[in-house]
Each structure stands twice: as C-alpha cells, then as structure tokens.
Amino acid sequence: xxxxxxxxxxxxxxxxxxxxxxxxxxxxxxxxxxxxxxxxxxxxxxxxxxxxxxxxxxxxxxxxxxxxxxxxxxxxxxxxxxxxxxxxxxxxxxxxxxxxxxxxxxxxxxxxxxxxxxxxxxxxxxxxxxxxxxxxxxxxxxxxxxxxxxxxxxxxxxxxxxxxxxxxxxxxxxxxxxxxxxxxxxxxxxxxxxxxxxxxxxxxxxxxxxxxxxxxxxxxxxxxxxxxxxxx
Ligand SMILES: *Cc1c(COP(=O)(O)O)cnc(C)c1O
Numbered sequence: 001x002x003x004x005x006x007x008x009x010x011x012x013x014x015x016x017x018x019x020x021x022x023x024x025x026x027x028x029x030x031x032x033x034x035x036x037x038x039x040x041x042x043x044x045x046x047x048x049x050x051x052x053x054x055x056x057x058x059x060x061x062x063x064x065x066x067x068x069x070x071x072x073x074x075x076x077x078x079x080x081x082x083x084x085x086x087x088x089x090x091x092x093x094x095x096x097x098x099x100x101x102x103x104x105x106x107x108x109x110x111x112x113x114x115x116x117x118x119x120x121x122x123x124x125x126x127x128x129x130x131x132x133x134x135x136x137x138x139x140x141x142x143x144x145x146x147x148x149x150x151x152x153x154x155x156x157x158x159x160x161x162x163x164x165x166x167x168x169x170x171x172x173x174x175x176x177x178x179x180x181x182x183x184x185x186x187x188x189x190x191x192x193x194x195x196x197x198x199x200x201x202x203x204x205x206x207x208x209x210x211x212x213x214x215x216x217x218x219x220x221x222x223x224x225x226x227x228x229x230x231x232x
Pocket of ligand 1: 018020021041042043044054055
C-alpha cells in the first residue's frame with residue numbers, strides 16, 4: 001500500500017481501498033480502512049462479518065465524509081434540501097443491529113480463520129507442490145480466502161483437482177473464474193484486451209480456494225487437508 005499511495009498522491013490520484021474481504025487485516029501495524037483516502041467494506045453474508053447485505057465506507061477526510069453522507073440520503077444537505085445527486089444507500093437499523101453484534105464477534109471469527117489457515121499452511125506447505133498464501137512480516141492476513149496455486153507439472157490440472165475435491169464434498173472454489181480485464185464489460189476496452197496481463201491470466205488458471213471459515217470443525221479441516229494431499 002505504501003508504494004501505491006505514494007505513486008497516487010504524487011499524481012493527485014485518490015486511493016480507494018477495496019477491503020470487501022479484508023476486515024481485520026493489517027499493514028505495518030495499521031488496520032485496513034485507514035490506509036487510503038477511503039475504504040469500502042462489504043457486509044455480504046459470506047464475508048468475515050455481515051449485516052445480511054450492505055457495507056461501509058471509512059475515511060479520514062471530513063469533506064469526503066460529508067459528501068458521502070449526502071449521497072447516502074438523496075443528496076440532502078439537510079432534511080429535504082437536495083444539494084447534489086444522491087440515492088437511498090442508508091443501512092437499515094435491523095442490518096446495523098446485526099452488524100453491531102457481528103463486529104464484537106469479528107476478532108473470534110478471525111482467530112478461527114487464522115487457526116484453520118495455519119493448519120492448512122502447515123499440512124500442505126510441506127508437499128512442495130503448491131505456492132502457499134503467505135503473510136509477510138508486518139502484515140496481518142484476514143484469511144477470508146485461503147488460496148494456494150498449483151505449480152510445476154501439476155499447474156495445468158487445477159480444474160481436475162477442484163472437481164475431485166468437490167466430489168468429496170469439499171467447498172473448493174475458484175476465485176475468480178475470470179480476471180476483471182477479461183469480463184465482457186471490460187474486455188472490449190482497447191487497453192485491457194485479452195493477453196494484456198499474461199501473469200494475471202496464468203495465475204487465474206492455477207489458483208483454487210479451500211474453506212477456512214470459522215464454522216469448520218477440527219475433523220473437517222483435517223479432512224480437507226488429507227483430501228488435498230491425496231488428490232495431489
Ligand atoms: C464481496 C466483494 C465485493 C462486493 O461487495 P458487495 O457487498 O457485494 O458490494 C467487492 N470486492 C471484493 C473483493 C469482494 O470480495
């Protein structure tokens with residue numbers, strides 16, 4: 001984030017963090033949500049914490065905060081005084097009540113995710129067949145996804161592996177099927193044609209994600225590790 005923020009600010013570019021999967025992640029002792037000019041969190045049901053649906057923007061910029069509050073409520077500067085274009089993006093009280101409880105439980109959820117991720121890292125890292133997700137010094141992973149990457153002779157067999165694990169009732173998934181620049185909405189843009197980002201496209205064909213969510217039982221995470229080991 002430091003090089004990105006430096007590069008952007010030297011050119012007058014605003015940095016918006018996509019922290020939709022990163023609740024609780026840290027960078028050099030600072031939590032995500034305080035690094036860029038603004039940060040977007042998702043509270044979709046599958047995320048590290050939820051409000052049922054919805055999300056939140058954090059910022060330290062008072063002017064931006066004021067504009068965001070107006071956009072949230074029909075562009076109103078004060079009640080029924082529309083000063084700019086806006087929408088209805090208010091979080092319902094019921095969702096906020098769920099979120100308040102979830103926020104208290106977040107540290108526990110993250111601890112469980114970490115425990116599961118560390119277990120898989122230990123069991124699968126020694127196989128030498130996978131590039132494992134890592135947590136460099138000074139960083140704290142939120143472990144929303146646990147995403148290894150196949151390498152070497154096995155690199156082309158990702159789909160086969162995923163199929164095998166799914167047949168064993170393991171919630172193995174590929175995030176994401178397509179990189180952003182190859183999605184229909186973007187791929188026709190001249191600068192983001194297919195093959196424009198070969199490393200991204202290669203990684204996209206080789207990664208898969210294993211469950212590390214907080215509801216996993218010890219026997220289940222063992223089953224995941226054993227099954228991956230056997231399949232590989
Ligand atoms: C979930 C997610 C989103 C979308 O969040 P919504 O709450 O559905 O708007 C955006 N970016 C990433 C990286 C996500 O994981």
